[in-house]
Amino acid sequence: MSGAVVSPVRIGRLSIGALGILALALGTLQSVVEPAIPLLQRELGISPAEGALVANTLLITGAVLAPVAGKLGDRYGGKAVLVRLMTLVSAGGLVASVAPNLPVLLLGQVLQGVMVGALPLSFILVRKHLPAGESQVAIGLVVALFTGGGIVGTAVAGPIAESLSWHGMFALPTIAIIAATLAVTRLMPHDPPLRSDSRIDWPGVLLLSGTLLAFMLGLVTVTSAALPPLAIGAIAVVVVALATGWVVVERRAASPMVDLRMLAKPAMWSSCVLTFVIATGFGMVLFLLPQLFTVSADGYGFGLGTTDIGLLLVPGAIAGAVSDSVGGVAARRFGPRAVIVTGAVVTAATMIALASLHTAAWQLVVAKVLTAFAAGIGTTALLAGTATAVETEDIGIATGLLVVTRVIGVALGVQVGGAIAAAGADPVSNLPSESAFVTGFAIAGLVAALSLLVVRITKKEVQA
Incomplete structure (x- = not known):
C-alpha cells in the first residue's frame, strides 16, 4: 500500500x-x-x-x-x-x-x-x-x-x-x-488514511475553530465599528484565552490535531509568518484599487461603474492565476526564499510608485498586475515548499494552516485598507481623500518590505 x-x-x-x-x-x-x-x-x-x-x-x-x-x-x-x-x-x-x-x-x-x-x-x-x-x-x-x-x-x-x-x-x-x-x-x-487507528482531537478542533472565529469576527467588528477601548480589550482577551487553551490541550493530547513540534519547526513557522505578511499587503491592494476606481472627485479618482472596474481588474486576476501556476515551478527551481525576495521587491517598489503616480487608470491596472503576480508566486511557493518539507501524514494540516494564514492575512489587509479609507474620508462628501489612498499605498509598500526583513531573519529556516 x-x-x-x-x-x-x-x-x-x-x-x-x-x-x-x-x-x-x-x-x-x-x-x-x-x-x-x-x-x-x-x-x-x-x-x-x-x-x-x-x-x-x-x-x-x-x-x-x-x-x-x-x-x-x-x-x-x-x-x-x-x-x-x-x-x-x-x-x-x-x-x-x-x-x-x-x-x-x-x-x-x-x-x-x-x-x-x-x-x-x-x-x-x-x-x-x-x-x-x-x-x-x-x-x-x-x-x-x-x-x-x-x-x-x-x-x-x-x-x-x-x-x-x-x-x-x-x-x-x-x-x-x-x-x-x-x-x-x-x-x-x-x-487510505495514514493514521486511521488514532482519534480525532475534537477539543483541539473546537478550540482552534473558536479561536479563528473569534479573531475573524473581532477583526471585522473592530475595524468597521467605533468600539470603546474596553470592548476592543475584551475581544483581545477572548482570542488570547481561546488560543492559550488550544495550546494547552494540544500539548497534553495523546493524538493532537496539530503537533506543536511541527508548528515550532523553523521552516513551518517562518512560512506562516511570511504568508501572513505577503497576504496582508495584498489585501490592502485588493481593497484600495477598486475604491480609487470608484471615487470621483476633483483631481483624483475615476468615477467608474462596476462593469468597467471589473474589466480593469481582470488583467490583475489573470496575473494572479498565472503566478500561482508559476509559483510551484519557481519554488522547485530557485527555492521559496528567492521567489519571496523577488516578489517583495516588486510589490514594495510598485506601491511606493503608485503612492506618487495614480492619475491614470493604466497605472492602477499595472500596479494590480504586478502585485497580484508577486503575491501569487510568493504564497504558492511557500505552499509547495511546505507540502514537500513536512511528513506525508502532516501535509493536510500543514498546508491547511498556510491556507488559513493566507485567508486571515487578506482579511486583515482588506480591513486595514478600509480603516485607512474611512479615517481619511472628507467630512463633507464622505469620500476617501487622496491623501488616504497615498497613505494606504505607502503602508502596503512598507508591509511588503517587511517580508524582506522576515526572510533575512529566517534565512536558514526558509532555505530548509
Missing part, C-alpha cells in the same frame, strides 16, 4: 484535470459575490454593512474550516473528506440560488465557505500520488485554476445577473461543482 502512495504514476492527467476543474468552479462560486455586492444591497434592501457581511461570511467560515479539513483528510483520506465537503458546498450554492432574504443567503454563504478546505485536501491527494517535484507543479496548477475561477466569477457575475437574476450567479457555478465532484469521485483513486 505504501508503494502506491509514493508511486509517481498512480494518477494521470485526467485525475489532476478533474481536481483542477473543481478548483476552477469553486473559485468562480467564491468570486461572484464581490462585484455583485451593490446589486445584492438593492435587491435585498440591505445596508452596505450587511453587504460587507455577505462577503465576509464565506471568508470567516473558510478560515475556521481550512485546518480542520486538512486534519480530517490526513486521518480519513483526502478523497473521502473532499467529496463530503463538496456536498456541503453544493448545498450552500443551491440555498443561495433560491434565497429570498439576507438570512437565507448568509446560510448559503456559510455552507459555501467550506470550499476553502478543498485546497489542502487537493494537496493531500496530489502529494500522495506524485513524487515531490511533480507534486509542486500540480499544486501550483490547482491553485492557479482556483484563482482563475476568480477571473471567471468576476467576469460573468454581471452578465448572469442581468440575463437571469442574481440567483443564477450561484446556481450555475454550483452545477459545475456538482459535475466536477462526480468526476473526481470516479477518476481519483482512493487514498
